Amino acid sequence: MSSNKPTLVFANSKGEIRDYEGLTMAGASGELFHCPDHAELIELPEGSELFVLPGRLPVGIEPDTGEPALLDADPYTGETDISAVAAFMAPAHTAVYTAAYQSQEKAPLLPLFAYTAVGWMDGKFWVAAFRSDQDNRQDIAGFNQNLINKRTEKKLRQHRDNRLIQHLGKCCLTYGCPAARNYFLGRWEAPLPSSPACNASCVGCISLQPSGCCPSTQDRIRFAPTAREIAEIAIPHLKNAPRPVVSFGQGCEGEPLLQASTLEKSIHMIRRQTTK
Template sequence: MSAERLRPLFSDEAGGLHEADPGWEALGQSGANSLPLRSWIPLPRGATVMHLPHRVGLARPRGSAGAAPLPGWAVTAVLPVGYLRLLFPSYLDPPPGRDQTLPLYGYAAVAARAGQLVVAARRSDDFAPWTGARPSSERIRAAVEVLQRRLPRNRVVAQLSVCALQHGCLTAQNTFLRRHEGALPTSAACNADCLGCISLQSDSGAPTPQPRIPRAPTAGELIEVGEYHLSGAGRGGEGSMVSFGQGCEGEPLLRERALRPVVGELRRGFPRSTIHVNTNGSRPLALRRLIREGLDSCRISVFSFRQDLFAAYYRPRGYSMEEVLECARVARREGAQLTLNLLTFPGVTDSPEELELTLSRLAELEVEQLQLRSLNVDPHWLLSRIPPLAPGVGLERMLERLRRELPRLRLGNFTRPRRLGAGAVVGAGL
């Protein structure tokens, strides 16, 4: 679509939204570069529009080559699940004393077109358990109370109650509702210190949207909740799924010893269920042992396959990219579903050298599904903490290459159960 008719937006300090006059062209940002906002969709339902306090928005006066400040703060949109951000907003750094790190959201560039809001994004997955209608808060509350009464001292239930009721976490809600992918948070510790960790921020000052489980639950507590969730599905757990490694915890593979009996018990009780782990990929041996107990699905988080970028983002303790690659190989060798969660950031993920390496790793590791998630982080803060990169080719061009060069790779956002129940719809990825 043409950028001609897009109007930049800015906000006043009270939050009032304003359109710039037609002499300005809307911009978005990729890495260090401001670019005209050319690829967009109407603002999807469920998106949240907000301003970026003390960050003056940038736009381009028509006919000029460079960006210039707008008369107000930058405006952005935070997208619902199932959408991929293409550009983040273009804005100036805040003045000293007003430079508190932004909360962990996936800020996307926005503009106005004929009075409607548009956003630099595209749909990236459509899978009913994630993108369909949400259960009512009354139904969730009632389901939480049922399990609280049944397991009043269970630490998993205590943690998931907060996640389901206060943080709106869908996998936590699913556990109580006994449907789809249910969360089983396991670990209070982590061997990484990710710049974008949503459960613990060690040095940014940004608030954490899903505070980490304070104490690790026992195997018995995890089994109780896992059995409760999976027995909600018929036929040995078909179509249902439990997952370790949630937003509100540390690294689940650090709890391999406690998890082995959990996985074994759930696999015996629910042979047709999917038992999944979301992991940073730091412990291949632990992953292999869990797969041999019955874990059959694995998603490894990847910011970059380059050691320097990997180290700058994960700040790993006691492991390196080599262990992450080995975890992927273990998953394939041992027959588990292998998906990667690529934490995308415009101007990083699509930087040419980065893209070439990602394509070759995906091919070599025979990844089944690539989940493209917009990295939730303060954009300028992130860029100040990683090595500089060559300008990105654009996330849409990256998607084209992924489709063309890796036709068997599924693209999307959400992990599918390995055995779907009767009448289940897999939904469309990208």
């Protein structure tokens, strides 16, 4: 990494992402804006995406004063129809700062993704973040979409009567969930979503937003699977997958303990047929 700081990036009126050397990158922490240290920056991880944030103007840092500054027009064309930009990072990474912006009047609500501060330096994008999980099980380089499509469609055809496998098919093919993808690839950790209900009521729940004010990013499972449906996934996975794990209660289902008696039955079925 050079000794320079990353510059601000913004989206122009055509949605093209540009860098602007007149301001350095800023990151937000609550209502405060900061210039990230070098130790707080990594190259944008492979598999990440960039989002344009509608109705939000980018904030950078004045290189001379270190003070936050609003960019309210395209420095190359003078057009005022510009937007802040954020990174949606690949799994296994944690943000240090969120994207720095100022919302304009009537800015639309954003969906419940994570919006990490991003800048440009040495011909690359940089994010204020760090790798928090060294395991490569969800790295994009390990996913071959054609193979995933083939294996998923085959399993869905073979198990038309198992609602949970059909649900995981949607998780895999519609949401691109890495845990569901690994299940259909027959390796590592397989998810067992089991509860349509939750006894918490998180404002930022990513699987259910009853108010409809902003969309949840995944639809929560709408049925409670039976012990047989759960075991039919878990038993072959635990017997055949490398480094096998099955897990109830991943990020976007309800509270699995609300289905405790079904889970108990499924665990008995799994333990009768595997050594796990």
